[in-house]
Amino acid sequence: MAWTVLLVLFTMPTFAGTLDRAGMERQFPAPLVVGERDEAVPVWPILKQEAGAYEIFAYAFESIDLAPIPGFGGTPPNLLVALTPDGSFRDVKVLSHHEPVFLEGLGSEPLFAFVEQYVGLSARRTIRVGRPSARANGASPLAVVDGISMATASTRVINESILAASLAVARQKLGFGAAGKAGLKVEAKQDLYEPRSVAELIERGLVKRVVVTNGEADAAFKGTAVEGQGEGSLEAPLSDLVIAYLNVPTIGRNLLGEERFAALMRELGPGDHAILVVSTGPLNPLGEDFILGSIPDRLTVIQDGLAVNARDMAIERRGGGVEGLPAGPWTILKMVQQAGFDPSAPWTLTQKITRERGQILVERVSREFAAGYALPANLFDREVPEAAATWFDSWKARGWELGLITASFFLLVPVLVRQRGLVADQTRFTAFRLAFLAFTLLFIGWYAQAQLSIVTLVGLVRVAVTNGDLSFLLYDPPSLLLWAFVLATLVVWGRGTFCGWLCPFGALQELAARPAKALRLRQVTVPPSLDRGLRFVKYGVLAAILGAAALASPLADSFSEIEPFKTAITLYFVRTPAFVAYAVGLILLNLFVYKAFCRYLCPLGAALALGGRLRLLDWIPRRAECGSPCQLCKVRCRYGAIAPSGEVDYAECFQCMDCVTIIHDPTQCVPQVVARKRGRTLAPQPMAAE
Incomplete structure (x- = not known):
């Protein structure tokens, strides 16, 4: 027995991808170029030459490396998935599977056709397996792929494998989407408003002020090549930021005024979010070469340990700073609904401060300083998306x-x-x-x-x-x-x-x-x-x-x-x-x-x-006469589950209940027929299991 267990342990499969560089190059031939496999997450960048430079064409990966969800054969399906930088499916192919319904059944062709439906869809949207009539429109956070009527459960496993693996890559490479947040809609209650000054908003924690002093920055760079480059007194601020989530009327209306707040809400799409960052210190968090409408490389919004795609809204900046706040560099960062950002949950704004040394061979060292931000949950209405990409959808449907x-x-x-x-x-x-x-x-x-x-x-x-x-x-x-x-x-x-x-x-x-x-x-x-x-x-x-x-x-x-x-x-x-x-x-x-x-x-x-x-029981009633002399039940049993002795072989009994009907029928049960002729009554009794 011990040798059998060891044999099983040494022969059991490990779920890992099957494609090496040569395999990937066969899947993505020239003019595409397969880059180096990421050491942190099993993803291959696929490059394409544009205007003399190589750009990311897609991120390719095998689902079994990231989401080994067992199918009905007990082993996970393995799919090759290629995601574009914006989160769309460039390609989805079946590399291997052990789904019984497709093995010597329907054949693999219906499965190949099923996964082809993902091409062009976005991993930012919830994708559900359903009927053709259930397809969602392009503006919906929900997408529907046609299932296979005789393989409903298997296609749901395939769908979950694709989405779980893709979201894992998206969180690491594309900067969006915590798992389970695709389609999440959280909106500030627009009927809640209190007139407050900036100082009162800061005091109540609705607006956050974060100061990094020269001393704190020097301590962060201690032991590096740029140690001791700080200027001014250690207590003086190097960075002084004011952070505000603008969708909440008590915050946005008091900071921007009625007209500018209303204009901002019109410009934001449904479920989108806006965060104001104003600097009142000597360090410009945006950088001198910052381009309006781009993603700041010195400011990052992080929630649940994941970076959220936050882009500058390129709002007109003439007239100095934002009303009610000190003058200084500022930005309004926008996060779209599909990014999965939840303003009712805590999040963090990270500011990167970089120091450098040298003029020819420049050496740069960066440190990040994080500021937590949290608002009361009662300021928001939450609309949780249907868990369509999980097994729960199967039960609901x-x-x-x-x-x-x-x-x-x-x-x-x-x-x-x-x-x-x-x-x-x-x-x-x-x-x-x-x-x-x-x-x-x-x-x-x-x-x-x-x-x-x-x-x-x-x-x-x-x-x-x-x-x-x-x-x-x-x-x-x-x-x-x-x-x-x-x-x-x-x-x-x-x-x-x-x-x-x-x-x-x-x-x-x-x-x-x-x-x-x-x-x-x-x-x-x-x-x-x-x-x-x-x-x-x-x-x-x-x-x-x-x-x-x-x-x-x-x-x-x-x-x-x-x-x-x-x-x-x-x-x-x-x-x-x-x-x-x-x-x-x-x-x-x-x-x-x-x-x-x-x-x-x-x-x-x-x-x-x-x-x-x-x-627990030998539940079929028997009489002393069963088997000797009566053989009626044995003869009538088409399964051969009753021995000549009258004993029931429950391992072979199919519970047709014919023998139970006979034994309770005084016109069929031979002992009862004989007893009735003699003026007596017989009562059958179930026997307890031995």
């Missing part, structure tokens, strides 16, 4: 499906619990069972795509030997809901609740067998010794699949194809002829050997049979 499936659980459980109720009436119970199986096939299977599969267990094994991230389960809400119910009922009734009631392929087989019964197709009787041997095959199949998954072998995906679920349920039989023939062949075999696949081959059934050994 499929709420009514989850509600209907949950309602079916509430309908099924009382029927199974109250054995003397509907179950005891064979005619009514048969009608109920057929209706429920039709619901399982048509809604749970073909519509909601909630066919449980061994693929989920493969994904769990792969995750267990890698990063332990189970988030991929959250992208398929109906299946996760079904798993929760199946696991809960497993400890009560065993595997039968799923295999007999909630498996769409199982329902398809049972419904297909009804006409065969009416046509009197002769059933093939499997000899008892052969039947017992064949039942162990499914456990061998289960071991092979999970073993291959633990060893990170691609054979796990191939072995999983023994399940016909993908063909018959997920893809509606729209697949290559070999897979369709296999699925149809199993259904035809079922007409002669009832549910042969479920009994002998199904790896998921094997896993549930093993888990079902934890059940």
Whole structure:
């Protein structure tokens, strides 16, 4: 066992990018040039020559390096993403994936077409997977890409991988977007205003004054090549800044006056922000060569540890400084809504002070001085964007499906619990069972795509030997809901609740067998010794699949194809002829050997049979006469789950309830028929599990 664990640990995959420089150059051939890979973040700058100089054409990276989100195969998809300097998607390509629905199913072409939709969209916007009719207009912070109807959960994982990786690069390279803030809208309440002087605003903390003295600057440069270059007394200010967030009326109107404040608000777009920085000290924070409308290289707005893109608004500066403040260099910095800036949360203005030495070989040393700024949250209205790029969107979009499936659980459980109720009436119970199986096939299977599969267990094994991230389960809400119910009922009734009631392929087989019964197709009787041997095959199949998954072998995906679920349920039989023939062949075999696949081959059934050994009760009632002399239930059981002794093999029981109906029916149960003739009454009793 120890050697097996060591083998798994040494063979488990590490999620890392696959492209080296040569690989990147193949993806971005000449005239483009691949620059040096960043040491801090795994990003390759892609350069293009313009007017004799090289400019950034895009930042290229692999999603698996930055957002290794496991897909439904248990391993993360890997996508090559190229972001332009303004945050738009230049290119998105699939490098590798293990999504079961695209492996020998739909094929990879639909997935390639899906990711092509991102080209031209902006990482500054929230992107959601939805329907074509749900597309947002160009001004909306929300963008929608068309999903794939039979791969909804997989496309959401792909979308999350692209966005999470892109935002990580954007924060490091493009200066915008804390994760989760794309589309965030925070606006100052315009109806809150109090007339205040500049001194009162500073006293109340609505306006911030920050002073850096010569002594503080000298201390910061101590031990460097430019130490001791300060001039004047140590207590004298070198930099004296006044900082103000102007959107709040109590601040902006008092500093700018009514007309200039109103003009500023008109010039700002919805959700944009303006910050005033005025210098009253000897050091000009903008620099003598500052160009209006550019991004100041000496002033940086930082929030949550990330730099926010703040650009000078190029407002007319004639007439000196801003009204109500001392004269001096000033700027109004603008941050657009998509930058993710939240003025209701604390932020920092960083001023860079540079000193230099030498005239020919100039040596420059810079130090940054930060000033914190925070305003009361009650001055703002916050509009939080929909969490469309996360798993939560999957649950919100499929709420009514989850509600209907949950309602079916509430309908099924009382029927199974109250054995003397509907179950005891064979005619009514048969009608109920057929209706429920039709619901399982048509809604749970073909519509909601909630066919449980061994693929989920493969994904769990792969995750267990890698990063332990189970988030991929959250992208398929109906299946996760079904798993929760199946696991809960497993400890009560065993595997039968799923295999007999909630498996769409199982329902398809049972419904297909009804006409065969009416046509009197002769059933093939499997000899008892052969039947017992064949039942162990499914456990061998289960071991092979999970073993291959633990060893990170691609054979796990191939072995999983023994399940016909993908063909018959997920893809509606729209697949290559070999897979369709296999699925149809199993259904035809079922007409002669009832549910042969479920009994002998199904790896998921094997896993549930093993888990079902934890059940609390042997819940099927038995009598002393069961097995000796009465054999009626054994003969009627189409699954062969009742031994000649009358004992029920719960690992093979599919909870069809036929034997329960018989034992409660005084006209069918042989001991009851005999007892009634003798004027006695028999009461069956469930037996406690040993």
